[in-house]
Amino acid sequence: xxxxxxxxxxxxxxxxxxxxxxxxxxxxxxxxxxxxxxxxxxxxxxxxxxxxxxxxxxxxxxxxxxxxxxxxxxxxxxxxxxxxxxxxxxxxxxxxxxxxxxxxxxxxxxxxxxxxxxxxxxxxxxxxxxxxxxxxxxxxxxxxxxxxxxxxxxxxxxxxxxxxxxxxxxxxxxxxxxxxxxxxxxxxxxxxxxxxxxxxxxxxxxxxxxxxxxxxxxxxxxxxxxxxxxxxxxxxxxxxxxxxxxxxxxxxxxxxxxxxxxxxxxxxxxxxxxxxxxxxxxxxxxxxxxxxxxxxxx
Numbered sequence: 001x002x003x004x005x006x007x008x009x010x011x012x013x014x015x016x017x018x019x020x021x022x023x024x025x026x027x028x029x030x031x032x033x034x035x036x037x038x039x040x041x042x043x044x045x046x047x048x049x050x051x052x053x054x055x056x057x058x059x060x061x062x063x064x065x066x067x068x069x070x071x072x073x074x075x076x077x078x079x080x081x082x083x084x085x086x087x088x089x090x091x092x093x094x095x096x097x098x099x100x101x102x103x104x105x106x107x108x109x110x111x112x113x114x115x116x117x118x119x120x121x122x123x124x125x126x127x128x129x130x131x132x133x134x135x136x137x138x139x140x141x142x143x144x145x146x147x148x149x150x151x152x153x154x155x156x157x158x159x160x161x162x163x164x165x166x167x168x169x170x171x172x173x174x175x176x177x178x179x180x181x182x183x184x185x186x187x188x189x190x191x192x193x194x195x196x197x198x199x200x201x202x203x204x205x206x207x208x209x210x211x212x213x214x215x216x217x218x219x220x221x222x223x224x225x226x227x228x229x230x231x232x233x234x235x236x237x238x239x240x241x242x243x244x245x246x247x248x249x250x251x252x253x254x255x256x257x258x259x260x261x262x263x264x265x266x267x268x269x270x271x272x273x274x275x276x277x278x279x280x281x282x283x284x285x286x287x288x289x290x291x292x293x294x295x296x297x298x
Contacts, residue, residue: 064173172213
């Protein structure tokens, strides 16, 4: 049976309740690289974990725990003869796993930005068609609301966006497990804040996702000056006419989270909102805000 099919099957079964038994089997597959000189099976397993983690951001903490366990339990016999340490010996075991992990983070991060830009451009070219499809679905001939069939480019752009945010959340969870450094987190934040006048929606959303995940750990006495600069820039973004209302609300949420010393508001019971994803929740909050502002005093 192929590594891809078997490991994908195991990842589909992975839950916190079955974490120990399933993760042991995944690690056993990764350790098949003991018979190789290039760690290709381990690289393959890491790729599959990353794909799963970025596509299922809600479980990113669990996948980060899996990576931590893999780093601790990968056999020292797993080596890559193409990657050597300062003594000229092949890097092996957990050290090799961490090297592969860092490479994967960097590759996915850089590739993700390129992919999002490309899919967004393709979706923009079909925007008129998608708007027509939406309008047609909203008002069918019989007065009933129908289902909009958008272009393939639209769905590709949505998938790239979802996976991009999933990657940011996963990177944050890896940092919380002490598998990525604080320096890497600061580099990511600075990248998201680089466009002062015309910040992109993807940059702001990624920034908010990352700081919501790791902000409490970054906001130390040592790094307070850096964090103050970041949040000053974010506050400026909330007043920037080039930033849409939805992104302004997301920024405001993170600003308020820091003001509360990183203590989250009590979460709603998920059972009460079974069909709402995070974007839908923000859209709901946005509409509620508009309704409130339009209320007539009575």
